[in-house]
Amino acid sequence: MTVAYDGDDVVREADLRLPAGRVTSLIGPNGSGKSTLLRAIARLKDARAGRVTLHAHGGADEDALALSRPAFARRVTLLAQSRPTPAGLSVRDVVGFGRHPYRARLRGTDPQGAAAVERAMRLTGVTAFADRGVEALSGGQLQRVWLACCLAQDTDVLLLDEPTTYLDLRYQVEILDLARELADVHGVTVGMVLHDLDQAAAVSDRVVLLSEGRVVAAGGAAEVYDAELLTRVYGIRIHVDLDPLTGVPRTRAVGAHHLRSTSVTAERTS
DSSP states (O other): OBEEETTEEEEOSOOOOOOTTOEEEEEOSTTSSHHHHHHHHTTSSOOSBOOOEEOOTTSOOEEGGGSOHHHHHTTEEEEOSOOOOOTTOBHHHHHHGGGHHHHHHTTTOOTTHHHHHHHHHHHHTOGGGTTSBGGGSOHHHHHHHHHHHHHHTOOSEEEEESTTTTOOHHHHHHHHHHHHHHHHHHOOEEEEEOSOHHHHHHHOSEEEEEETTEEEEEEOHHHHOOHHHHHHHHTSOEEEEEOTTTOSEEEEEOOHHHHHHHHHHHHHHO
């Protein structure tokens, strides 16, 4: 897939596969095309070249771009980086937006809607303030409400663009745990953009590294997290080792201040 903004290609011939029931994370520096690629998959940005294919369970592959908007929305949903805060609506109302594709199909009726909304709020931990106005929420609370809206949509494919933004450490971990649960228990295909390399390594089955709009590496974190490659892509020295607790790769970006302090210590020792 190739995607352009104002005539300039920002995603260049990117080939991406999101395996069913697995978590795939897109990583890379700012401007590498991660969010643009995710938006193109979600049909929120037109591609200049390429296609999106949905692999149906037990059926023929489908051209995702040929599906109607409601039909596509029942298969794929995206939690974008930022969304407007609707005034005058409760948390429950906003989560209910996720049921719109089903209401359109059934002429306004949605027998499964209430249960889907309650389940989504429970999974994201927003049930306690379900009747509160969303304009009174913190940024982290609102982020979880929008994720609940996506879960209420009840799709096979869930795309998350920086889902841990605005969240404190506890809720970052809980959101990533939820992504794993959706894949492992419910068979949901999860694709997400993450900036934290250690979070991506810990939660993902596959990691896709982008640089200047191109996929430069894809596979397990153990394959992709090569110190020399990451250093070149991010433009800063990155050290890679294994987390003794989990056994997965972890990274450390080495700043100039650390290099200076190391040099001073070495000189004093000598």
